[in-house]
Amino acid sequence: MSRETVNSICKNLPGAEVSDPWGGGHDAWKVGGKMFACIGTANDGVSVKTPDIETAQMLIDAGVGEKAPYFHRSWIRLPWGTDEDELRHRLFTSYDIVRGALTKKLQATLPPRDPD
Template sequence: MSRELVNEICAAQPGAEWSDPWGGGHDCWKIGGKTFAVTGAVGTHVSVKTDSVEMAEFLIETGVAERAAYLHRSWVALPLDSAPDELAHRIRHSYRLVRGALPKKVQATLPSL
């Protein structure tokens, strides 16, 4: 899985917006102003949100992911060369989690799922 494919998956999410908030070539994907996926400037991983700290720990313990640096413990870092279906699933799930946690007023302004 390449960084380009990760960006394609992220861009396909309704209302997703790309930014590089820290400069230097980061790929930070947001919905309603909140991050759902980020790849570092020279990163080999994409960081995504999980349902819980327990789910993140499970993914880390089973070798699917690593601890995501600088983010809450419910976030994990998946290698860019992960199985494409696993990576796509985790990105879409992160998107839905973040979108679902947005205020209802913000959600009402977003494109339909």
């Protein structure tokens, strides 16, 4: 897994846009202006949102991810080397969580996401 792998997956999600909101080389992927994935300047993995704090902790305990520095406790960082199927699943889950929290009006402007 690499920055290129993450970016190639995220760029194909409906309405996904990348920016560098803090400068210095971050890749912050957003849908509807809300972030669902972020690669930091340390370039040591990608941070993604999970459904809740308990899920994040379970994934950390299981060794799937690590605590995502600077993010809410419902986020985890997937280190480089994470299995690509796991990475894809976590990126899609994070995207779906964030997209689902957008207003219904904004959601209606986005094309549907292809099933996994």
